[in-house]
Amino acid sequence: MSADAFAAAVGKGAAMTRPRLIDALRIGLVFGVIEAITPLLGGWLGQVAQGHVEAWDHWIALVLLTGLGVHMIRAGLAPVDETAAPASPAWWRVPLTGLATSIDAFAVGVGLAFVDVPIGVAAAVIGACTFVMVTFGVLVGRALGVLAGKRAEVLGGLILILVGIGIAVEHVRAG
Incomplete structure (x- = not known):
C-alpha cells in the first residue's frame, strides 16, 4: 500500500531544493x-460507504495526483526569475499528496471492517511502513533532483501523474 x-x-x-533528513522525516511523518x-x-465508515468508496477512490486519486502533477510541471517549466525572492513552499501540497495516495488505505479499512482483523494494529503497521518508505523516497528523490536540476x-510532476494513472488502471482492471 505504500508503493x-x-x-x-x-x-x-526530486522537486525540492536539497531536502535534508529532517525534511524527509517530516514528510514521511505526514x-x-x-x-x-x-x-x-474506512473501518469506521465500513458498511455505509463501501460501495461508494470502491466505486470512486481511484478516480479521486487520479484527479488529485494529476492536478498536483500538472502544477509541478508548470512550475518546473516556468522561467526562473533570478531577482525574485525565493518562494515559500506550498505547505498544503504534502498533506494533499499524502491524502491522494492514501485513498486506497481508506478502502482497505472498509474491507477490514468485515473481517476479524484488529484495525488499529493494521493501521499502525500501514502508517509505520509508509513513514519509512516515504522518508527513504524523499532522499532518493533528492539524489535524482541533484542530477536533474530545475527540471x-x-x-x-510526471511521477505524480503516472502514480495517479497507475492507481486508476489498477482499479479498472480489477473491476
Missing part, C-alpha cells in the same frame, strides 16, 4: 499519519 506514496515521495524529493488514519476512517520538478 504509491513512495513514488510520490521520490517525485517530491504521509505515515495520513496513511494510518485513513484505514481507521526535477517536471520529473516529480
